[in-house]
Amino acid sequence: MIKDITIGQYFPGESVIHRLDPRTKILLTIFYVVVLFAIQTMWGFLAAAVYMLSIILLSGISFKTVLKSVKPLAFIIVFTAVFNMIYAGGTPIFAEVNWLKWLTYDGVRRAAFMAIRIILLVMGTSFMTYTTSPIMLTGAMESLLSPLKLVKAPVHELSMMMTIALRFIPTLVDETDKIMNAQKARGADFETGNIFRRAKALIPILVPLLISAFRRAEELADAMECRCYNGGDGRTKYKIYHFALRDLWAMLVSLLLLAAVILLNVLL
Amino acid sequence: MIIETKNLTHKYSVGTPFEKVALDNINLQIEEGAYVGLIGHTGSGKSTLISHLNAILQPTEGQVLIDGTDLWACSKAERIATRFKVGLVFQYPEYQLFEETVYKDIAFGPKNMKLSDEEIERRVRSSLAFVGLKESLLEKSPFDLSGGQKRRVAIAGVMALEPKVLILDEPAAGLDPKGRDEILARLRDYHKETGSTVLLVSHSMEDIARNAQSAIVMEDGRLKMHAPVEEVFRHTDELTAMGLDVPQITRVFFSLKEKGYDVSTDIYTIEAAKREILSHLKGGKHRD
Structure with a gap:
């Protein structure tokens, strides 16, 4: 149950998508999101869907996994779609039927747009984490944000914090599982009772978890200091990112998508 | 069973x-x-x-x-x-x-069993005795104890379920x-x-x-x-x-046997080893 969390999950692979420079992937993901919100026609969404589909095919990750990333958001998607449908206004589809007046052509259109937009959005952004290891992501973030160093922003420290936080998600999930089992073995009950009782039942998990998080933080800090870690100044990198030809291609294809979307917006 | x-x-x-x-x-x-x-x-x-x-x-x-x-x-x-x-x-x-206290932590299990307060107290004290800790620790915070003491408190917490x-x-x-x-x-x-x-x-x-x-x-x-x-x-x-592995002492006796000594190899503890060696030595003297 608790182990099923898939936030930031990474599926190792050797595909073109995996080998893209992580910086390219971050930039193109942002670009893709912007494009999605610029789309105003169904054909535009088709273009974006084709773009997404080719990425999925190139990456070698199964459709089942991709669908799984959308599933937890099903409720939000339906919710947004329904609200857009109800409050859109415009010409009703069944003008004769009184109680169906709220159902309008505009409403259905907007609901469909919203649903497709969210699905494509979630697919695209989760694909970035699916094909990029957390370490590479934070490394790329650091590299992309490095101009901010000029205004004395602690870019390296921030990215190190992110790396550590990501690194400890599975560890803490594991730990939670262990503590839960240990308290269950002493008869703790997390499943029955009203909301207050359940909240109170969490104390035997949260206290040990918090304590162990602090303990780990302290141990890690000591270990880092023992290896002479003193921030980012003068630190060299194990992995140095290079823009390759494939990054150029990825950007060209993405620009093509933008061009197509703008063209379709203007023409239709 | x-x-x-x-x-x-x-x-x-x-x-x-x-x-x-x-x-x-x-x-x-x-x-x-x-x-x-x-x-x-x-x-x-x-x-x-x-x-x-x-x-x-x-x-x-x-x-x-x-x-x-x-x-x-x-x-x-x-x-x-x-x-x-x-x-x-x-x-x-x-x-x-x-x-917050050792007492409360050991009492967590018995409390979940919905026992009476007197029964809980009896169990806390008896399990504390089983793990060999002093009663003066009961009102201390478990986080102030040494590693070994913490371990014993945790074991007592399960023993208290009897x-x-x-x-x-x-x-x-x-x-x-x-x-x-x-x-x-x-x-x-x-x-x-x-x-x-x-x-x-x-x-x-x-x-x-x-x-x-x-x-x-x-x-x-x-x-x-x-x-x-x-x-x-x-x-x-x-x-x-x-x-x-087998206990180290057992391996010692296996080697002794290989070297030709007439000893049993069913030896797993130091006490048993001592007895076996003594009886072997005595037996040896007897043959002389």
């Missing part, structure tokens, strides 16, 4: 590429009042097995019977009740402490030799005084040899042996092949 498993099989991540058989068709029977050692290499399924014995994990196939009740064919309430019959002490149990079966996963891991001997000695006394069943998971063959009456050997999720300790340690070669 206090514990019985029938064709118990457990698979992790069923239906994914990561599917793994952790337990493979385990048929196990443990008699009431026995002191049983459970040995196996890391990843052999020991922890998975003990998690089944108080319904923390549900078997993929097969049955787990505690005191005659099938854990997954009874009501949920009965299943929860077996958690009080089978006390489970996980590895590094000190990380589960959370209360379970029919006490299962301990490596209770002595990470302790210094003195702390280790102390905890194991306390466990022996507990077993003798309460007459309850004890299942001790350990990597140390010496610990198993000194404490347990019988031993269960696991490898790759399968039950390889379940026999009296002497019987198990007779299979030196098999144990070594599994990446396990």
Whole structure:
């Protein structure tokens, strides 16, 4: 149950998508999101869907996994779609039927747009984490944000914090599982009772978890200091990112998508 | 039989590429009042097995019977009740402490059993005595104690359930030799005084040899042996092949035998070794 969390999950692979420079992937993901919100026609969404589909095919990750990333958001998607449908206004589809007046052509259109937009959005952004290891992501973030160093922003420290936080998600999930089992073995009950009782039942998990998080933080800090870690100044990198030809291609294809979307917006 | 498993099989991540058989068709029977050692290499399924014995994990196939009740064919309430019959002490149990005082932490289990305050107090004091801690610690914060003391408080927290079966996963891991001997000695006394069943998971063959009456050997999720300790340690070669070992003193006697001395190789503890050597020396003198 608790182990099923898939936030930031990474599926190792050797595909073109995996080998893209992580910086390219971050930039193109942002670009893709912007494009999605610029789309105003169904054909535009088709273009974006084709773009997404080719990425999925190139990456070698199964459709089942991709669908799984959308599933937890099903409720939000339906919710947004329904609200857009109800409050859109415009010409009703069944003008004769009184109680169906709220159902309008505009409403259905907007609901469909919203649903497709969210699905494509979630697919695209989760694909970035699916094909990029957390370490590479934070490394790329650091590299992309490095101009901010000029205004004395602690870019390296921030990215190190992110790396550590990501690194400890599975560890803490594991730990939670262990503590839960240990308290269950002493008869703790997390499943029955009203909301207050359940909240109170969490104390035997949260206290040990918090304590162990602090303990780990302290141990890690000591270990880092023992290896002479003193921030980012003068630190060299194990992995140095290079823009390759494939990054150029990825950007060209993405620009093509933008061009197509703008063209379709203007023409239709 | 206090514990019985029938064709118990457990698979992790069923239906994914990561599917793994952790337990493979385990048929196990443990008699009431026995002191049983459970040995196996890391990843052999020991922890998975003990998690089944108080319904923390549900078997993929097969049955787990505690005191005659099938854990997954009874009501949920009965299943929860077996958690009080089978006390489970996980590895590094000190990380589960959370209360403000040692007293409250040990009382957590009995409180969940909805016992009266007097009964809870009696249990807290008696289990504290079993693990050999002073009553002056009761009002201290568990986080102010030393590592070894924390461990004992955590074990007392499970003993306070007064379970029919006490299962301990490596209770002595990470302790210094003195702390280790102390905890194991306390466990022996507990077993003798309460007459309850004890299942001790350990990597140390010496610990198993000194404490347990019988031993269960696991490898790759399968039950390889379940026999009296002497019987198990007779299979030196098999144990070594599994990446396990026999007690060091046993190996000494195997070497002595190889060198031509007429000694028994069923020696697992230092005490027994002393006796054997003395009787051998005396016997030798006699022949002269």
